[in-house]
Amino acid sequence: MRISEFGGEDALISLIRDRFAGAAGAGLALGIGDDAALIEIGERFLVVTTDLLVENTHFRMDINDPYLLGWKSAAVNISDIAAMGGEPTYSFVSIGLPDIDVSVVESIYQGLADANASFGSAIAGGDTVGSSAGIVINVTQLGTVERAEVARRDGARAGDSVIVTNTLGDSLAGLQLLLKLGLDEARRASTFCVEKHLKPEPRVAEARAAVKTGKVHAMMDLSDGLSLDLARLCAASGVGARVKADALPLSQDLHIASARLDADPAALAAAGGEDYELLITCGASDSAALINAIESVGSSARVIGEIVERSGIVLVSPDGAERPMPTGWQHF
Amino acid sequence: MRISEFGGEDALISLIRDRFAGAAGAGLALGIGDDAALIEIGERFLVVTTDLLVENTHFRMDINDPYLLGWKSAAVNISDIAAMGGEPTYSFVSIGLPDIDVSVVESIYQGLADANASFGSAIAGGDTVGSSAGIVINVTQLGTVERAEVARRDGARAGDSVIVTNTLGDSLAGLQLLLKLGLDEARRASTFCVEKHLKPEPRVAEARAAVKTGKVHAMMDLSDGLSLDLARLCAASGVGARVKADALPLSQDLHIASARLDADPAALAAAGGEDYELLITCGASDSAALINAIESVGSSARVIGEIVERSGIVLVSPDGAERPMPTGWQHF
Numbered sequence: 001m002r003i004s005e006f007g008g009e010d011a012l013i014s015l016i017r018d019r020f021a022g023a024a025g026a027g028l029a030l031g032i033g034d035d036a037a038l039i040e041i042g043e044r045f046l047v048v049t050t051d052l053l054v055e056n057t058h059f060r061m062d063i064n065d066p067y068l069l070g071w072k073s074a075a076v077n078i079s080d081i082a083a084m085g086g087e088p089t090y091s092f093v094s095i096g097l098p099d100i101d102v103s104v105v106e107s108i109y110q111g112l113a114d115a116n117a118s119f120g121s122a123i124a125g126g127d128t129v130g131s132s133a134g135i136v137i138n139v140t141q142l143g144t145v146e147r148a149e150v151a152r153r154d155g156a157r158a159g160d161s162v163i164v165t166n167t168l169g170d171s172l173a174g175l176q177l178l179l180k181l182g183l184d185e186a187r188r189a190s191t192f193c194v195e196k197h198l199k200p201e202p203r204v205a206e207a208r209a210a211v212k213t214g215k216v217h218a219m220m221d222l223s224d225g226l227s228l229d230l231a232r233l234c235a236a237s238g239v240g241a242r243v244k245a246d247a248l249p250l251s252q253d254l255h256i257a258s259a260r261l262d263a264d265p266a267a268l269a270a271a272g273g274e275d276y277e278l279l280i281t282c283g284a285s286d287s288a289a290l291i292n293a294i295e296s297v298g299s300s301a302r303v304i305g306e307i308v309e310r311s312g313i314v315l316v317s318p319d320g321a322e323r324p325m326p327t328g329w330q331h332f
Numbered sequence: 333m334r335i336s337e338f339g340g341e342d343a344l345i346s347l348i349r350d351r352f353a354g355a356a357g358a359g360l361a362l363g364i365g366d367d368a369a370l371i372e373i374g375e376r377f378l379v380v381t382t383d384l385l386v387e388n389t390h391f392r393m394d395i396n397d398p399y400l401l402g403w404k405s406a407a408v409n410i411s412d413i414a415a416m417g418g419e420p421t422y423s424f425v426s427i428g429l430p431d432i433d434v435s436v437v438e439s440i441y442q443g444l445a446d447a448n449a450s451f452g453s454a455i456a457g458g459d460t461v462g463s464s465a466g467i468v469i470n471v472t473q474l475g476t477v478e479r480a481e482v483a484r485r486d487g488a489r490a491g492d493s494v495i496v497t498n499t500l501g502d503s504l505a506g507l508q509l510l511l512k513l514g515l516d517e518a519r520r521a522s523t524f525c526v527e528k529h530l531k532p533e534p535r536v537a538e539a540r541a542a543v544k545t546g547k548v549h550a551m552m553d554l555s556d557g558l559s560l561d562l563a564r565l566c567a568a569s570g571v572g573a574r575v576k577a578d579a580l581p582l583s584q585d586l587h588i589a590s591a592r593l594d595a596d597p598a599a600l601a602a603a604g605g606e607d608y609e610l611l612i613t614c615g616a617s618d619s620a621a622l623i624n625a626i627e628s629v630g631s632s633a634r635v636i637g638e639i640v641e642r643s644g645i646v647l648v649s650p651d652g653a654e655r656p657m658p659t660g661w662q663h664f
Contacts, residue, residue, distance in 0.1 A: 001435075002431050002433060003431050003432065004431045006434045009460055009461070009462075012434070012437065013460055016441055016455075016458075019445075021445075021455045021457075022454025022455055028454070031456050031457060032456070032457050039422060039456065041373040041378070046373070046378070048457060048474070049457070050424045050457065050458060050459050050472055051426070052468065052470055053461075054463045054464070054465050057461070057465065058461070089359065089371075090354065090359075090380075092369070092380055092382045092472055094382050094384035094470045094472075096386045096389070096468070100335065101334060102335055102338045102344070103333075109348055112352065113351075113352040116354070121354075122354025122360070123348075123352055123364075124354055124360050124363050124371070124380070125353075125363060125368070125380060125381070126348075126364070126382055127384045127470075128341055129384050129385075129386065129389070129390070130341075130386075131386045131389050132386070132388050132389045133386050133387065133389065133465035133466050133468070134465050136428070136465070136468050138382070138426045138459075140472035142371070
């Protein structure tokens, strides 16, 4: 049975976790299934995450530039460290390269190094190999977190408020503009959406501010779209969620880009992947304090819905009509 | 300028280290340039290494099997942890997969899990993604080591004995048999050499026994061949080496395989990559104690030459004639 028939990425990850992964315990506090793993090192946890990017599957060099590819490769891993409440420390970069121009490689590393430096991390090692299969980049990002400040995705409870940072859907709109118009024309159409796709800003300060309130029940970063990621958070927590369609935070730029794309901005926000914003749940009475904490470091945040006992993710229209959330993407 | 014109892998790694890597210090005890990085975590060091394998560049599925691919992907990283004197703890596996049969994926993970379990490690996380570029595997291996037991490659001193474990060249002979004869016929020609290539055994116990003697000056694992790796160890230490051709440890199987390949067994041993044996230097008077320690855990070891002040690696024939070592492989 092929992977696509077997149930795709999530089914495969479940199989790997159940059959081949080390059990939590003996130093491993949290294994496969969250944004990152947690390993006990004295008083703190070591946080470890890794992401593999393959040319022509995850990125295309004709609608990207090497610096931004490097930046994003680092940023998406730093975002996973933030999603656990942690602080990024060191990055290990494996890169497979065809025999391309050295200046391209330098630009990729400049992007990697700048993203690391911007969030308090540094490149500490890696592997550099030839590749006949295009450019391949794997980043393993380390971080640390105080035990009391760990945020997992399995802590959501019925009655919790569901909070997201900033705006959603911009990255997907940026990708669709890139695919439709190419790099230069897409940038003219919406610099904001294209930048959001190519140069995501991991929400490290926001996540740290959130966990320091002590009020976070569950947290993850939005990498595969609100719909799919909220479903994962709810599945891990054994709950469901109701999201208010008119509460989804939509940027002015998304509205403009959506017109150009002839797309529904709310659908882009619900389904859209690679936002790298934070998805947080907390007790309903704590949401104002949590939003204040996030705003104090320069981002916006708002309540978009609530956690409910009944499983499934429901999108509620202003007229009260309910429908399942538009789905995000799967890798297979 | 293309990578191949720029000086290949080693030149590229130097550029990355000098321009983009974090400086050692502030928790990073050792960065790019050894088998693994060392990060301070309380009393011990965290040891981190990562290796990227790309289908049709580093492995071919037509002369391999999925289980052995998984085993080797884990084993080569565990070997790097051993090379620092460390004990492997956790493995993070990123895998890019075309839409292949799930049973192939299961076999790859079974090999990864078995190699981990064989050397005291466990799979703790990873990334599973689609790939339009064939199978891609990146393993990041963590380990720990006591500060007093760290073995680096920059500690060799003139007058040191150069020691290697077991026999050299078998893996390269195995690869050449595979390329010439295919998997089944190569196995019939030399099960030992083919297994040595496809299912390397990292020398964790041997490395631990060596560092516990307190007599190791420098150590690394032989991944790219004695010639290239000894040159790297010597460059890091600011020394040179003289290797006695008739001291190179050659297996009976290598002699048989060499006849089949019409190749010089000593040349295979000097140039051959992917031995995953240990290369160690120590004071000449300590070599017997070090060899005893390694033999006590079931491997053989022998002195193959000495470290000298003058840079360069010289191969000395039994008649006293000297020539540069045959070179190993570079990735570009």
